[in-house]
Amino acid sequence: MKLMFASDLHGSYYWTQKVIDRFKDERADYLVLLGDLLYHGPRNPLPKEYNPQKVIELLNQIKHQIIAIRGNCDSEVDQMVLQFPMMADYNFIPLEDRKLMITHGHLYSENKLSQFLQKGDALVFGHIHIPILKEKEGIYYLNPGSATLPKENHPQTYAILEDNHFEVKTLDGQIYRQLQLT
Template sequence: MRVLIISDSHGDGDRLKRIAEEVAADHIIHCGDFSTDAEELPSRPMTVVQGNCDWEDKPLEDWWEKEGVRFFVTHGHRHQVKSSFLPLRYRAEETGAQVACFGHSHVPVCEQSGNILLINPGSITMPREFPQPTYAVLERSGNKDVDVTFYNPQGEVVRERGGTFTLPGKEV
């Protein structure tokens, strides 16, 4: 399983499509603020949520599951992610997710919070509190392990974020 996690592309559909093509993931998760018409999104298997800057009618929350790993996807503005991850974590736990993907802050995050792996891929166009734009790729690396690697839009690894994480609960 290889999942591209991306957020806050803010109208740069060409960059989004190029990254989606280069990563060649099994699935794409876009955590909102794509800020384009929906038909301008990559034509690949995707889970897309509406961000606070989107006008397209997309769900505010969604879920996707593969190989026993359940992803909770939201933009994060309704979960106050700029001040605390606790509301996001609780909502993800309520949905039975092991991974919570979110955006909104434009700050790349990858950390375990209780039983939930929190991933904010950052922004591919307008990074904040980080020196470069980023996106993330999650890959299954073991029975319960996943590897999360962050990249800049040129496809170079961003070593300051990511790692290998053991997902609690279900066997993957």
């Protein structure tokens, strides 16, 4: 199974269209959205082509291929217009020899690690807008960065997980960082 991860779209029609274009180019089975889909948030600037209504249209067109969780900027009103579930604070994706815990990162993170994970599992999160790929005490911490509002001079990114290989890529498809999960 090939999974594509994106986080922190923050209502940008421009960057969401780029994410969906990459999803189609990558031919991933599912697009896993790690929260903060429609609203830009009070601490963020308005992103390029901020248009939540058009983002809703784009995402609903591929609703059967989306796995999503709630971010700190997402609300029940967002769920009323999105045609896929996105209100869970976390979820699990089972793989052959491990499980992925997906979450936004504001409730569960490296510093607030859930007791649900064991050696070999991965916490996949967004929220901080910075790509992270690391292993600590047998648990993997994976963050695709932000597709819309990256921080600390990182480019707009997304991630691919296939055959236990996690790649963070720029929105032109170039590998930015990678990690083999053992």
